[in-house]
Amino acid sequence: MKKLSLLSFLLVFSMLLAACGTSDQNNGSDEGASEEKKTLRVVTDAAYAPFEYMDGDKIVGFDVDFVNAVAKEAGYEADIVHVGWEPVFVEIEDKIADFAVSAITINDERKESYDFSHAYFLSTNKILVPEGSDIKSAADLKDKVVAVQNGTTGQEAIESVLGENNPNIKKFENTVLAIMELKGGGADAVVADNTVVEEYAKNNPDDKFVVVEDPDAFAAEYYGLMFPKDSELKAEINEAINTIYENGTYAEIYKEWFGSEPDLEDLKAQQ
Amino acid sequence: MDFRFDLIMDYAPLFLKGTLLTLGLSLAGIAIGTALGLAIGLGKMVKNKWLSLPFDLYITFFRGTPLFVQILLIHFGLVPLFTGKTEPVTAAILALSLNAAAYIAEIFRAGIQSIDKGQMEAARTLGMTHVQAMRHVILPQAFKRMIPPLGNEFIVLIKESSLAAVIAAPEIMYWGRAMQGQYFKVWEPYITVAVIYLVITLSLSFLLNRLERRLSTE
Numbered sequence: 220m221k222k223l224s225l226l227s228f229l230l231v232f233s234m235l236l237a238a239c240g241t242s243d244q245n246n247g248s249d250e251g252a253s254e255e256k257k258t259l260r261v262v263t264d265a266a267y268a269p270f271e272y273m274d275g276d277k278i279v280g281f282d283v284d285f286v287n288a289v290a291k292e293a294g295y296e297a298d299i300v301h302v303g304w305e306p307v308f309v310e311i312e313d314k315i316a317d318f319a320v321s322a323i324t325i326n327d328e329r330k331e332s333y334d335f336s337h338a339y340f341l342s343t344n345k346i347l348v349p350e351g352s353d354i355k356s357a358a359d360l361k362d363k364v365v366a367v368q369n370g371t372t373g374q375e376a377i378e379s380v381l382g383e384n385n386p387n388i389k390k391f392e393n394t395v396l397a398i399m400e401l402k403g404g405g406a407d408a409v410v411a412d413n414t415v416v417e418e419y420a421k422n423n424p425d426d427k428f429v430v431v432e433d434p435d436a437f438a439a440e441y442y443g444l445m446f447p448k449d450s451e452l453k454a455e456i457n458e459a460i461n462t463i464y465e466n467g468t469y470a471e472i473y474k475e476w477f478g479s480e481p482d483l484e485d486l487k488a489q490q
Numbered sequence: 491m492d493f494r495f496d497l498i499m500d501y502a503p504l505f506l507k508g509t510l511l512t513l514g515l516s517l518a519g520i521a522i523g524t525a526l527g528l529a530i531g532l533g534k535m536v537k538n539k540w541l542s543l544p545f546d547l548y549i550t551f552f553r554g555t556p557l558f559v560q561i562l563l564i565h566f567g568l569v570p571l572f573t574g575k576t577e578p579v580t581a582a583i584l585a586l587s588l589n590a591a592a593y594i595a596e597i598f599r600a601g602i603q604s605i606d607k608g609q610m611e612a613a614r615t616l617g618m619t620h621v622q623a624m625r626h627v628i629l630p631q632a633f634k635r636m637i638p639p640l641g642n643e644f645i646v647l648i649k650e651s652s653l654a655a656v657i658a659a660p661e662i663m664y665w666g667r668a669m670q671g672q673y674f675k676v677w678e679p680y681i682t683v684a685v686i687y688l689v690i691t692l693s694l695s696f697l698l699n700r701l702e703r704r705l706s707t708e
Contacts, residue, residue: 308674370671384504389658390668399566405576
């Protein structure tokens with residue numbers, strides 16, 4: 220009798236699971252179908268100021284304004300959800316979200332698993348060090364402890380210098396924790412996207428950090444919106460991106476966040 | 491779903507290193523936590539209210555706040571205060587022991603108080619001092635009753651050591667997360683991590699079961 224009830228419990232449980240599974244899939248395919256003024260699920264890791272970060276309970280940042288402008292242009296509503304860095308990739312791979320915006324660098328490795336929109340931002344990895352540090356280039360980071368955000372191009376950049384999974388590389392959940400490790404003295408440098416470290420150094424003059432660049436060691440990178448493979452949405456969004464490049468909306472948002480004019484020619488040259 | 495065993499093989503040496511650190515963190519946590527827990531448990535049982543208050547507050551804080559928060563506080567706040575720099579392994583051991591000590595203190599107190607009052611009275615009548623009675627009569631009996639809850643606490647401690655990944659202490663979970671970050675895979679890293687923890691906790695419960703059987707008087 221006992222066995223039977225356990226069996227029926229398992230049966231009910233697995234049916235429940237199956238039901239969850241299918242309803243998720245239905246949502247997914249619904250989103251593929253074109254419907255006017257549909258709300259898109261856009262996922263992000265909102266711990267990367269000034270691109271996306273939490274201001275109280277709201278997600279704000281350059282990426283947020285950019286996506287809202289693009290979505291509006293394409294006739295959609297964007298619902299931007301903070302899920303964390305790695306879950307971003309899981310959601311896109313499993314087609315749970317429509318696309319991701321999270322200062323994601325377009326690279327060949329990621330292109331194998333995902334589709335990317337046109338490039339919308341130029342970035343390079345830079346090195347954040349305490350004032351008076353003897354680190355002047357990427358090569359000086361040899362034998363130094365470097366903190367990075369796990370799974371970012373900053374990590375790849377430093378691994379290209381120190382070697383993969385070098386014990387001197389400390390991988391953190393997000394860049395904020397990596398910078399705190401530097402502040403705490405547990406690391407000699409942080410490698411991350413230039414905008415983030417420059418913004419940090421500028422906004423926290425008391426910490427006495429300086430930014431070191433090494434364009435020879437760390438190449439330029441472009442951010443893109445990330446879609447599931449063969450997403451039908453991509454073409455529409457790309458068109459909308461080009462429209463806001465042309466009509467000046469992009470430059471307006473860019474200036475609001477970074478205080479300078481974007482290099483639109485360079486971005487378009489990447490298409 | 492294609493499960494990539496080759497990726498796990500790539501990370502196997504790192505998982506092995508991580509396992510060693512996890513074992514180190516857990517053993518240190520268990521040893522320091524038990525010693526500290528015994529002291530705090532005895533301290534809390536002191537009759538004088540003012541003397542027992544600090545122990546009471548200690549337990550309230552460490553049992554009432556998440557270990558995750560304690561790890562971050564100790565790593566970024568407490569450890570740099572003393573050593574001038576952050577030290578993930580030190581911070582992890584400290585956080586795990588301090589946290590476990592609070593629970594272990596309560597286990598000790600419950601164990602000791604579960605022994606019938608008559609035992610102490612009888613021992614005292616025989617001319618033993620309070621300390622002697624504790625050492626030779628009460629504690630040996632209480633210890634036997636504490637094994638199951640202590641084992642429970644040790645297993646919890648082993649599993650909670652995975653939280654040290656957040657401060658980049660390179661234990662098992664850290665390498666699982668690094669692997670996920672590199673390949674953007676979910677099943678391969680985390681199933682591996684889960685299996686390793688399971689092997690560790692199963693070995694511990696096996697040992698505890700044997701100890702319990704050996705000490706049983708029935």
